[in-house]
Amino acid sequence: MSKGILLVNLGSPDSPEPKDVKRYLGEFLMDERVIDLPVLARTALVKGIILNTRPKASAAAYKKIWWEEGSPLIVLSERLQKKVQKQTAMPVALAMRYGSMTIKKGFQELVDKGVDEVLLFPLYPQFAMATTETITVKAEKLRQKFFPNLKIESVPAFYNKPDYIEVLSNSIARHLQGKNYEHVLFSYHGVPERHIRKSDVTKSHCKIDGSCCATPSKAHEFCYRHQCLEVTRLVAEKLQFKEGAFSTSFQSRLGFDPWLQPYTDRTIERLGKEGVKSMAIITPAFVSDCLETLEEIAMEGQEIFHEMGGKEFTTVPCLNDDDEWVALLAKWVNNWALSKTKA
Secondary structure, three states: OEEEEEEEEOOOOOOOOOOOOHHHHHHHHOOOOOOOOOOHHHHHHHHHHHHHHHHHHHHHHHHHHHHEEEEHHHHHHHHHHHHHHHOOOOOEEEEEEEOOOOOOHHHHHHHHHOOOOEEEEEHHHHHHHHHHHHHHHHHHHHHHHHHOOOOOEEEEOOOOOOHHHHHHHHHHHHHHHOHHHOEEEEEEOOOEEEHHHHOOOOOOOOOOOHHHOOOOOOHHHHHHHHHHHHHHHHHHHOOOOOOOOOOEEOOOOOOOOOOOOOOOHHHHHHHHOOOOEEEEEEEOOOOOHHHHHHHHHHHHHHHHHHHHOOOOEOOOOOOOOOOOHHHHHHHHHHHHHHHHHOO
16 A cells, blocks of 8 residues: 555634634634534534634734744644655645645645555644544545545554653753743643543543542543643653742633633733743644744733733744654654554
């Protein structure tokens, strides 16, 4: 069989104009794994309220971070794809879960090159309903409808793989440049607490009570909260961060339901009020910098910190097209191809 790789990231509007942002948000927020309400309630919320109020503000935020080459997330993902392609003989395609760079187009690109076995690679270290799961479910639906002869295998969450933690830690260390920040905050994209419970394969373990994530369970294979906390623990251990000088928070909540806590904006505010003068923020839920890291964290977060009396605020870039990350990703896909050949 001829093998190929499909890297899949979140996606982006085609431009930072309100009409394109509205179209993108409509597709994103109507995904039942993003807003997991019954379809009528979801439609009323998204099309009746959110899409009539949010696109203009979101467009203004996108305009702040938009590059000459286009959307930062798209540009950075394309750079990653091109670099990985140079380190493997298999064709490597790139797709987005939402927007015009569809998964269907990615599959078609590979099929046109003679590929009949695809390694689907969601570019998310941790599992979540709204990231990894929605990609794999969408890919399977497309396969059944348009590519019935295509064989697909999906890469599971890689949050705790030692070589990933090594690469992530090395990147963080380089960007912190040996400076002794008073506090290092690991900020992950938030999800509603109900997503954690829905993903609990045991249907009883995930209580979000402060202890369940530290208690061994098969639920952890699909527990976003556990996987985020584990990345923090492993990186802090690797870089020898002092206890009390680092913590974990969650950003980008939507609506009024309980989301994972503590919230990033309130944590930044609290640290400033407590007298912390220098802090660094790491965003390991993303492999590519995007609106959430470049605008919500680097701009809004910094503004909050300075308003609270903080002085030095540093954001650590995502792995993006870091050469060590590229080499690791290429090693993983090449090892996959080799294992298939041996089998």
